[in-house]
Amino acid sequence: MHEIEALLREYDRARAYTDDLWRDLTPDEVTWRPHENSSAIGWHLGHQAHVAHFMIRNLTAAEPSPDPELDGLMDSANPEQFRGALPTVRRLTDFRTTVAERVHARMGDIAAGRVSAPAQLTIVATHLLTALINHEYQHDQWISEVRGNDLGHALPPDPDCAHVRRIDGYLVVDGFQTAVEGS
Template sequence: MFEIPDLLREYDRARAYTDQLWTDLSADEVAWRPHENFSAIGWHLGHQAHVAHFMIRNLTAAEPSPDPELDPVMDSANPEPGRGRLPDLSRLAAFRADVADSIHRRVGAIRDGRVGAPRQLTIVAKTLLTALINHEYQHDQWIGEVRSGDLGHALPDRPKSDLITELDGYLVVCDPRW
């Protein structure tokens, strides 16, 4: 199984790739929806962070949301037409950065043994980081398809790493024993 420092680097690499997919787009492009029942790029960006926050919060430490008003907007359990208005780009970027900082703080505490049950939480953290990375790349696939196919922008090179492979067209972290 991969180690926490490797997985944290991969999480940062996945987030950096996501940023390459959207930070050069206009606010209108980030908010554009191909159909009323499809999500905008901006929703996927917030959803990636929303899921990461809730997973770290529910599996390792109870922390309040960095932006509670965004929680119902970014929750995929809410049907697309009723989710609410997307935040502006700076708020979206701040939300993503705040969640990533929280993940680094909490997983860093686990890595350093500054938690109760450090060995058990190490297993949880490794599994959690693997899921977060794969979730980030899962949504990157859709963002990239809209970016290139619908909005006509070139795609950046996909990240390269010894930890990731491609399955069914998606980048994933996959323990070689799986």
């Protein structure tokens, strides 16, 4: 169960890095799109949380969406031009916070064995959390490109962590099991 707790800390580190990329931006910068077929930083923020919710919901615990009106908007299967207007920065922030709390609650239940199949769900949870972390970092790359290249803001340093590195230009959590076993 130590691995789930460590992965939750990595999930929080990835989310904190995301926050470093956007929290100092104006609402106009968060909702600005470089061109009509490009997603705004705000969309990526909502999409990261949307995917986390759906992965938790579909793989570990059926539960309703914390904001059903955002589901279609934040689904990458919907082409950009059909997604609709972004919600306020406050609503995006609340959505991200609620989803992260749910991720922690469900993973905490799995780590503590408060589920019907604790051994099986522990395996699911470790892979799910790794995917959520890497998905967060995947969209951080795109947020970074808009922040740095289009909006002209400096980028924060990469997370200072032995098992987070860049592959193909993207931050990824890599070799995490070895790092946890060695600690």
